[in-house]
Amino acid sequence: MSRPLFAAVAVLPLMLAAGSAVAQTHGGHAGHGAQAAPARPPQARPRPAPKPKPRAAAPRPAAPAAPVAADPHAGHDMSGHAGYGAQPAPVDPHAGHAMSAAPAAATDPHAGHDMSGMQTAPAQTPAVDPHASHNMGSLPAADPHAGHDIGQTSAADPHAGHDMSGMAGGASNIPTSVDAVGGRMVETPPPAAARAAPAHAADLLFDPAVMAAARKQLLAENGDVRTTAVLIDTLEASFGDGEEGYSWNAQGWTGGDINRFWWKTEGEGAFDGKLHEAEVQALYSRAVAPFWDVQAGVRQDFRSDGDDTTHLTLGVQGVAPYWFEVSAAAFLSTDGDLTARAEAEYDQRLTQKWILQPAVEVALSARDIPELEMGSGLTSVTAGLRLRYEIRKEFAPYVGVEWSRSFGDTADYAKARGDDVEATRFVVGIKAWF
Numbered sequence: 001m002s003r004p005l006f007a008a009v010a011v012l013p014l015m016l017a018a019g020s021a022v023a024q025t026h027g028g029h030a031g032h033g034a035q036a037a038p039a040r041p042p043q044a045r046p047r048p049a050p051k052p053k054p055r056a057a058a059p060r061p062a063a064p065a066a067p068v069a070a071d072p073h074a075g076h077d078m079s080g081h082a083g084y085g086a087q088p089a090p091v092d093p094h095a096g097h098a099m100s101a102a103p104a105a106a107t108d109p110h111a112g113h114d115m116s117g118m119q120t121a122p123a124q125t126p127a128v129d130p131h132a133s134h135n136m137g138s139l140p141a142a143d144p145h146a147g148h149d150i151g152q153t154s155a156a157d158p159h160a161g162h163d164m165s166g167m168a169g170g171a172s173n174i175p176t177s178v179d180a181v182g183g184r185m186v187e188t189p190p191p192a193a194a195r196a197a198p199a200h201a202a203d204l205l206f207d208p209a210v211m212a213a214a215r216k217q218l219l220a221e222n223g224d225v226r227t228t229a230v231l232i233d234t235l236e237a238s239f240g241d242g243e244e245g246y247s248w249n250a251q252g253w254t255g256g257d258i259n260r261f262w263w264k265t266e267g268e269g270a271f272d273g274k275l276h277e278a279e280v281q282a283l284y285s286r287a288v289a290p291f292w293d294v295q296a297g298v299r300q301d302f303r304s305d306g307d308d309t310t311h312l313t314l315g316v317q318g319v320a321p322y323w324f325e326v327s328a329a330a331f332l333s334t335d336g337d338l339t340a341r342a343e344a345e346y347d348q349r350l351t352q353k354w355i356l357q358p359a360v361e362v363a364l365s366a367r368d369i370p371e372l373e374m375g376s377g378l379t380s381v382t383a384g385l386r387l388r389y390e391i392r393k394e395f396a397p398y399v400g401v402e403w404s405r406s407f408g409d410t411a412d413y414a415k416a417r418g419d420d421v422e423a424t425r426f427v428v429g430i431k432a433w434f
Contacts, residue, residue, distance in 0.1 A: 403425075
């Protein structure tokens, strides 16, 4: 037998064995990309092909143990099969996630295959996550699903079933008025270090002398604002018991918030031109507390009989709780006579325009002063009630009634000169300021 014929006879059994192996390996893939074939149930491990001598085909990899509903194509290399790779690979829902720590077995063996014709994946069935039932606990912390078993989680909400109470943007832990008794905001006292020396924190960083000069300049340019005001408390005519007359009571100031020059004047007379008495005060006023000033200065009295008197004055003026305007002063004359006077008034607002103002004034003396026809102790009390209408805040006419009475030796002096101890008068006047 010639050599070529002998070679052909030797190779023929090997080619038949290789063809049988190829048919056994790809028998389940017939019809991919055209008509789907019924899925074959898992078979027993096939008999291995005889070992070829010259050019044997690549051995078929062993089929993995098939769980329930196992994919018959698992572990097959389909890269060389005709018709595969024509369709685009399905989008991986975990694209962009750091999967470096995931096991290599997580790679989808069906990537790039058109599986639309398979009976195991009908068209009406929603796409199944290729990572379903995979334990993703080894993923890096950057993945919001790290450490969660997402095999049964719906794709609609990636955080479904997660406890999000500790995430940023949750409920605020800042106390509000709801947390406090009475609905007031929760207030905590300042720390002890906030009240520690020095009084000005800038002195810790800069020369205290330089900062003191800077604060003084700032006060002069911005804080120490000069203001001037004139207040006409009463300018009125009185009608009633005895003669008809007039009276006034006015005051004003000029200066800053702390230090001011304050002046006051009051007096009364008759319409026939006779001035009974008048006084003028010139005072230095200093703010010692919110709404309260201490005042000191001089007072000069003018009388129709020519017995003028000068006094040293020390007093206090301000707004008491519940908005009572209060003033009290003591007067020491050049003759050594000590007297005092206290006044209080209150604005009861009936409407935005109508205001009812009750007022009371009490006068006292430390001893009898015959030349002034004044006894010791409580000398007189004057009370009034005035109703005003504010045409403007700065100008308001009023009507009212005023009652006055003398006490003690002062009442005796009034009787001796023929005056009434007690008198009631109807008053009409204006109140203004500018």
